[in-house]
Amino acid sequence: MEDLFGAEGNASELMDQATTLVMTYAPKVVLAIVTLIVGLWLINRFIAVLDQKLGQKDPTLNKFLCGLFSALLKILLLISVASMVGIATTSFIAIVGAAGLAVGLALQGSLANFAGGVLILIFKPFKVGDVIDAQGYLGSVREITILYTIVDTFDNRRVVIPNGQLANASLTNMSVYDTRRCDMSFGIGYGDDIDKAKSVIKGLIEADDRALSDPAPMIVVGGLGESSVDLTVRAWTKSADLWPFYWDMQEKVKKAFDAEGISIPFPQRDVHMYKTE
Numbered sequence: 387m388e389d390l391f392g393a394e395g396n397a398s399e400l401m402d403q404a405t406t407l408v409m410t411y412a413p414k415v416v417l418a419i420v421t422l423i424v425g426l427w428l429i430n431r432f433i434a435v436l437d438q439k440l441g442q443k444d445p446t447l448n449k450f451l452c453g454l455f456s457a458l459l460k461i462l463l464l465i466s467v468a469s470m471v472g473i474a475t476t477s478f479i480a481i482v483g484a485a486g487l488a489v490g491l492a493l494q495g496s497l498a499n500f501a502g503g504v505l506i507l508i509f510k511p512f513k514v515g516d517v518i519d520a521q522g523y524l525g526s527v528r529e530i531t532i533l534y535t536i537v538d539t540f541d542n543r544r545v546v547i548p549n550g551q552l553a554n555a556s557l558t559n560m561s562v563y564d565t566r567r568c569d570m571s572f573g574i575g576y577g578d579d580i581d582k583a584k585s586v587i588k589g590l591i592e593a594d595d596r597a598l599s600d601p602a603p604m605i606v607v608g609g610l611g612e613s614s615v616d617l618t619v620r621a622w623t624k625s626a627d628l629w630p631f632y633w634d635m636q637e638k639v640k641k642a643f644d645a646e647g648i649s650i651p652f653p654q655r656d657v658h659m660y661k662t663e
Contacts, residue, residue: 418470425463429456450507453532499533502553506530511552512559520557521547565598566628568621572639573614575649580607580615586642587619590635596627614651 437452507530512518516527518537525539535552537545560566574583584605591597601622608618623631643650 414470418467421470422463422467425467426460429459429463432459449529449531450503498550499548502549502551503530503532503535505553506535506549511557512561516559516561518557518559518561520552521555523547561625564625565622566625568623568628568632568635570619570621570632570635571608572617572619572643573611573650574617574643575651576613576615578615578648580617582646583617583643583648586646586648587617587639590638590642591619591621594631594634596623596631598622598624 433452433456436455506512512527514527514530517525518527520537523537523539523545525537525543525545527535528538528544529536530549533549534546535549537547539545572583572587574580587605588603591603597603598621603619603621605617605619607615609616619635621631621635640650
C-alpha cells in the first residue's frame with residue numbers, strides 16, 4: 387500500500403511540475419511564435435519596399451542590399467525569439483559566433499566573393515546594364531548579387547562570375563563613354579594610288595551618318611607589308627553603332643575598291659624550280 391501511495395504521490399508531483407512548466411513557458415512560447423510570424427512578415431514587407439525604392443534609383447545596389455538586410459534582420463529576429471523563450475542569448479550568440487567562425491573558415495572563397503561584391507558596389511567599376519569584357523566573357527551585366535555577377539553574352543548564354551575574381555582582376559567596361567573609336571585596316575597593292583584609296587575610304591566614312599565628324603576620322607599609311615601597303619583607318623561612332631559600322635565598312639570598301647580598280651592583295655610566293663644534273 388505504501389508503494390502504491392508513493393507512486394501516486396510521485397505522479398501527482400510530476401503533474402504539478404508539468405502544469406507549472408506549462409503555465410510558465412506556454413505564454414512565452416506562444417508570444418515567441420507570434421513574434422516570429424509577425425517579424426518575418428514585417429521583414430518581408432520592409433525588403434519589398436526597399437526593393438521597390440532601390441530598384442527605381444540604383445538597380446546595381448538593389449539585389450545586393452536586399453539580400454544582405456534580409457539575412458541580418460532574420461538573424462536578429464531569431465536571437466530575439468530565442469531570448470523570449472528563455473534561452474540565454476549570450477551563450478547563443480557565442481555558439482553562433484563559433485559556428486560562424488567555422489563556417490567562415492570553410493567558406494573562404496565565398497567570403498572573398500562577398501568582399502568583392504562590396505568593393506564592386508563601393509567603387510562601381512561597372513553597373514547593371516553595362517557591357518563588360520571580363521574573365522574571358524563579353525556581355526551585358528544582368529545582375530550583381532552578394533556573391534556573384536550574372537552576365538548575359540551576346541550569343542544568348544548566361545555566365546555567373548564570382549565577385550572575388552572580378553574585384554581582383556582587370557576588366558574592360560565598354561559602356562562608360564557614349565562614343566568609341568573604330569579601328570580598321572585595309573591593304574592596297576604597291577602599284578595602286580595611295581591618295582585615291584584614301585579618298586575613296588574618306589568618302590565612304592563621310593557618307594555614313596553613324597560616323598562622327600568630331601573627332602575627325604584619320605586615314606594614314608600604317609605599315610608596308612610584304613605584299614601590300616596597309617592603310618590604318620580610325621573613325622569615331624556612338625558606342626551602340628561601333629560594330630554595325632565596322633562590318634558595313636568592310637563590305638563597302640571592298641566593293642568601292644573593286645569599282646575604282648584598286649587591288650586588295652593577298653599573300654603570294656614566287657616559287658623557282660631549278661633543274662640540277
